[in-house]
Amino acid sequence: MNTTNADYYTFNTGNSLLLLGKSGSGKSVLCETLFKRFIQAKAPEELRFVVLDMTCHDAEILRDEHPEYIEELVEGTHIEKAFEVLEKYAELSKTGRPTEKSELVIFIEECDMARYDANRYETIFKVLISHADSARMRLIYSTSVITPQTVSQELLRTFDVVLVGHQYDSDARQYLGVPDTDDFPEYSFVVKEKESVAV
Numbered sequence: 001m002n003t004t005n006a007d008y009y010t011f012n013t014g015n016s017l018l019l020l021g022k023s024g025s026g027k028s029v030l031c032e033t034l035f036k037r038f039i040q041a042k043a044p045e046e047l048r049f050v051v052l053d054m055t056c057h058d059a060e061i062l063r064d065e066h067p068e069y070i071e072e073l074v075e076g077t078h079i080e081k082a083f084e085v086l087e088k089y090a091e092l093s094k095t096g097r098p099t100e101k102s103e104l105v106i107f108i109e110e111c112d113m114a115r116y117d118a119n120r121y122e123t124i125f126k127v128l129i130s131h132a133d134s135a136r137m138r139l140i141y142s143t144s145v146i147t148p149q150t151v152s153q154e155l156l157r158t159f160d161v162v163l164v165g166h167q168y169d170s171d172a173r174q175y176l177g178v179p180d181t182d183d184f185p186e187y188s189f190v191v192k193e194k195e196s197v198a199v
Contacts, residue, residue, distance in 0.1 A: 004163070004189055006030040010037070011140075014160020015132035016125075019142040020151065020176065021165025021189065027142050028058055030163070030189070031107070034140070035061050038105060044068045048102045050089060051075075052082045054110040058142070071104070079116050086113075086124045093131035104137045111143040111150035118149045129158050146172045156192075163189040 006026030011017050011034055021027045038047055039061075048071040051059045056075045063073065074082045089106060097104070106128065114121045128139050141159075143150055146168065156162060156176065164178045166189070173179070178190040 018159040025165030054112040058109040090127040093135040096134040114150040162192040
């Protein structure tokens with residue numbers, strides 16, 4: 001494990017990122033930094049985003065400044081619509097998206113769907129993560145709520161990279177398997193990874 005700053009983290013290992021942190025821990029800063037880097041590196045015909053923003057507050061750089069990159073956008077309380085969109089891309093991932101030339105980033109902000117139907121949500125994630133590489137997909141799930149329903153132990157093991165904000169209490173840190181310490185600087189995350197990550 002290591003520690004990274006929200007401004008400097010580079011998501012260049014694996015295809016799935018689980019981002020956990022309370023409000024103010026730097027999740028939005030980190031995501032905006034990643035989105036800017038993606039946009040600087042790829043044109044809209046090379047990179048598409050599916051944005052499921054249950055808060056209506058994140059991914060502003062995409063929604064307001066670069067809508068040409070958005071393939072699908074679901075906001076707010078449209079949970080069933082969000083499920084339908086995720087299930088569609090889970091099915092597409094199984095075929096490797098053979099007719100598509102673009103990479104696809106699926107970004108999910110907050111866990112409203114998991115609260116609504118945790119089993120359905122987790123099933124979709126497993127399919128997406130298992131086929132992400134061949135389908136040229138990246139998956140980013142960002143949430144502030146840590147419960148077995150929203151972030152099960154199986155999900156923790158399934159994601160390629162897990163970033164955990166430093167603000168969680170001892171019980172949450174123990175559940176997540178990260179060091180129980182307050183020595184991290186503000187806006188930092190503990191990195192749990194299957195492989196090494198450049199930061």
